[in-house]
Amino acid sequence: MQEHQELIEWTSVEEVILNRRSTRAFKNEPIPDFMIRRILEAGRYAPSAGNSQPWKFAVVKSAEIIEAMEKDAVKVARLFMWLLDYNRPSFFRRVVLKPYTKLIIRLQKNQLHPVPFGLLSEIAKGNAPVFHGAPTLILLYEDVRGVSCPATDIGICGQNMVLAAHSMGAATCWIGLVKLLMYLPKWRKFFGVTYPYTLNDLIAVGWPKVKSDGIVPKEVQLVDWYEGGMNSRPRVERQGE
Ligand SMILES: Cc1cc2nc3c(=O)[nH]c(=O)nc-3n(C[C@H](O)[C@H](O)[C@H](O)COP(=O)(O)O)c2cc1C
Numbered sequence: 001m002q003e004h005q006e007l008i009e010w011t012s013v014e015e016v017i018l019n020r021r022s023t024r025a026f027k028n029e030p031i032p033d034f035m036i037r038r039i040l041e042a043g044r045y046a047p048s049a050g051n052s053q054p055w056k057f058a059v060v061k062s063a064e065i066i067e068a069m070e071k072d073a074v075k076v077a078r079l080f081m082w083l084l085d086y087n088r089p090s091f092f093r094r095v096v097l098k099p100y101t102k103l104i105i106r107l108q109k110n111q112l113h114p115v116p117f118g119l120l121s122e123i124a125k126g127n128a129p130v131f132h133g134a135p136t137l138i139l140l141y142e143d144v145r146g147v148s149c150p151a152t153d154i155g156i157c158g159q160n161m162v163l164a165a166h167s168m169g170a171a172t173c174w175i176g177l178v179k180l181l182m183y184l185p186k187w188r189k190f191f192g193v194t195y196p197y198t199l200n201d202l203i204a205v206g207w208p209k210v211k212s213d214g215i216v217p218k219e220v221q222l223v224d225w226y227e228g229g230m231n232s233r234p235r236v237e238r239q240g241e
Contacts (some may be wrong), residue, residue: 016167018215023132023171026206030061030135031170039138039205042164048153054146055157056197058139066131069181073130074123076180081124084112116177123177130177134204139178141197154201161203171208178202 010018040057048054060066084105086098093101105112122128131137138161142154162172179200181187193199220241224234 012167013163016163019212020163020166020172021212021214021216022173023206023208023210023212024129024173025209026132026134026171026204027209028133028135029207031165031168031206035165035168035170036136036138036205038168039161039165039170043138043140043157043161046153046157046160048146048156049149050147052143052145052147052150052153054143054150054153056141056143058141058191060137060139061135063135066134066137069137069178069187070129070131072184072187073177073180074126076183077120077123077130077177080180081121084117085121111179119177130180131175132173132204134173135206136204137175138203138205139191139199140201140203141193141199143196144198145196151200158201158203165203165205169207170205171212173204175202175204176200 036059040059043055043057044053060069084101086093086101088094105117119128123130140154140158142150144150146153158174162174165172182193182199188194188199191199218240221239223237223239225237226234228234
């Protein structure tokens, strides 16, 4: 069986998985509605714990709304950096506030991890956009009443959408930074984000403006293979080499 698998080419699904990249430059022309519906369908058919389907979707195609989202997200990014960037040249900030800001960063360690923190800083300086000028945004609401871990279900659902979009030649980018807007009651009200829903991610979708630079290397994973009995140690395989 294994020999047989090694002989065959990548399947079309594997090809899409391997070639998909996040795109951050989109053409103005949106993808047609029928494609958006097909992408939503891929999400709707995602597996979920207990088949609870703890999601709700919204499609934003209005340039006016997307522009307003962009402006407000940048404002929140600026506020965050004003509050949290303790390296700014101010004695009060560097010495007095530093321990408190460090504590906040530690408590919000996922949200304020160096990668999003670095991006946030660039957004605040006006060097990077939040929604990348995408003509269409698919909002992924999470129903917190979902069985087990609804965030996992949302990830699977969104990835189904992303892969479906790429299989049709469209480009996507997950935007976790939509969370910036959720600090503003105005946007929570606008998009109806009230219990039981939260909005942590959206998917920007459109036609790519640039050609992706192809498959990028990913970390090699050390995978334990348990093939012997209870008393034997797993064989470690370097996956990806
Ligand atoms: C849940 C999630 C949230 C993300 N949020 C953002 C985001 O807010 N802005 C952004 O530019 N990219 C975002 N990304 C894209 C990642 O940066 C990207 O997937 C990663 O760098 C790997 O690159 P690749 O998608 O081209 O393989 C997000 C990805 C995921 C899965």
